[in-house]
Amino acid sequence: MAQMLAKDSDLARQICALSRQRVLPHAVILSGAGDRLSAARFLAAAMVCRDERERPCLACGPCRKVAQEIHPDVHIVQDTERRELSVDSVRELRKDVYIYPNEGEQKVYIFADCQQLNERDQNVLLKIVEEGPPYAAFIFCTESTATLLPTIRSRCVELKLRQEDAQQESEQVAALCKALAGAELLPVASFLVALENQKPKREQVQQLLQDTWRIAAQALAAQCGGAAASASAEHLSRSLNRRQLQRLTELLKKYSMECNYNVGAGHILGAVCAEWEEIL
Numbered sequence: 001m002a003q004m005l006a007k008d009s010d011l012a013r014q015i016c017a018l019s020r021q022r023v024l025p026h027a028v029i030l031s032g033a034g035d036r037l038s039a040a041r042f043l044a045a046a047m048v049c050r051d052e053r054e055r056p057c058l059a060c061g062p063c064r065k066v067a068q069e070i071h072p073d074v075h076i077v078q079d080t081e082r083r084e085l086s087v088d089s090v091r092e093l094r095k096d097v098y099i100y101p102n103e104g105e106q107k108v109y110i111f112a113d114c115q116q117l118n119e120r121d122q123n124v125l126l127k128i129v130e131e132g133p134p135y136a137a138f139i140f141c142t143e144s145t146a147t148l149l150p151t152i153r154s155r156c157v158e159l160k161l162r163q164e165d166a167q168q169e170s171e172q173v174a175a176l177c178k179a180l181a182g183a184e185l186l187p188v189a190s191f192l193v194a195l196e197n198q199k200p201k202r203e204q205v206q207q208l209l210q211d212t213w214r215i216a217a218q219a220l221a222a223q224c225g226g227a228a229a230s231a232s233a234e235h236l237s238r239s240l241n242r243r244q245l246q247r248l249t250e251l252l253k254k255y256s257m258e259c260n261y262n263v264g265a266g267h268i269l270g271a272v273c274a275e276w277e278e279i280l
C-alpha cells in the first residue's frame with residue numbers, strides 16, 4: 001500500500017469538505033514541504049471515490065485501488081531515471097487524456113515532481129488543462145509554485161500541504177474576508193469599489209479571489225468539523241451559514257477562473273458584487 005495523507009490533517013479535512021460540497025477543482029497545485037505524493041493520492045481518491053457520504057472513504061474499491069497505485073484512471077506521471085520527463089511521455093499523455101476513463105467519471109494525472117516538467121512540457125500541459133475533456137483532472141506536486149509557469153499557476157487552485165504556510169494572507173485578503181464575514185452587501189460593495197478605483201491588474205484580482213477562495217474553503221471545512229486554519233477562516237465559518245459559504249466558495253472559484261479570459265478587472269469585481277448580493 002502506498003502512503004496516504006492522514007485523514008485528520010488540515011489538508012485532508014479541507015479536501016473532504018470540498019468534495020462533500022462537490023467543488024473540488026479539476027486543476028490543483030499541491031505545494032509545500034512534506035509528502036506531497038501521499039496528499040496527491042488522497043486527493044485523487046476523493047475524485048474517483050464512489051462513497052455517497054465521505055469522499056475519499058478510503059474503503060471502496062476505487063479508493064483502495066488508488067492506495068495500491070493500481071487504479072486504471074489515476075496516473076502518476078514521473079520519470080525516476082531521468083531528471084526531466086521524456087518528450088514521449090508527455091506526447092503519450094496528450095493522447096491518453098482523450099481516451100475515456102475506464103472505471104469512473106474522472107481520470108486523474110498526478111505530476112509527482114514538477115521540477116521534471118520543462119517549459120515545453122508545461123506549455124503542452126497548459127493546453128490540456130485549459131481545453132482537455134471535462135473528466136480530466138490534474139494534480140501538480142511541487143515544493144514551490146515557482147517551478148511552474150505563471151500561465152499554469154493561474155489555471156490551478158493551490159492547496160498547501162501545511163496550513164501554517166498558508167497563514168501569510170495579505171492585508172487585502174484579510175480585509176475582503178472581514179467584509180464578507182459581515183454578511184451584508186455594503187461592506188463588500190465598498191471594498192470592491194475602492195479596489196476597482198485602484199485600477200488593479202487582472203492577475204492581482206485573480207490572486208485576491210484565489211486566496212480568498214482558499215480561506216472560504218477552509219471555513220467550510222471548519223464548519224464540517226475541522227479546525228479553522230486561520231483567523232479569517234474561523235471568522236467566516238462563524239458568520240456565514242453553510243449555504244452561504246458554499247455559494248461563496250463557488251463564486252470565488254468561478255471568478256478567479258474567469259480572470260484567465262480577457263475580461264476587465266472592473267467587470268469581474270462588479271459581477272462578484274452582484275452575485276454576493278444574491279447569496280445574502
Ligand SMILES: [Zn+2]
Binds near residue numbers: 048050051059060064
Ligand atoms: Zn472511496
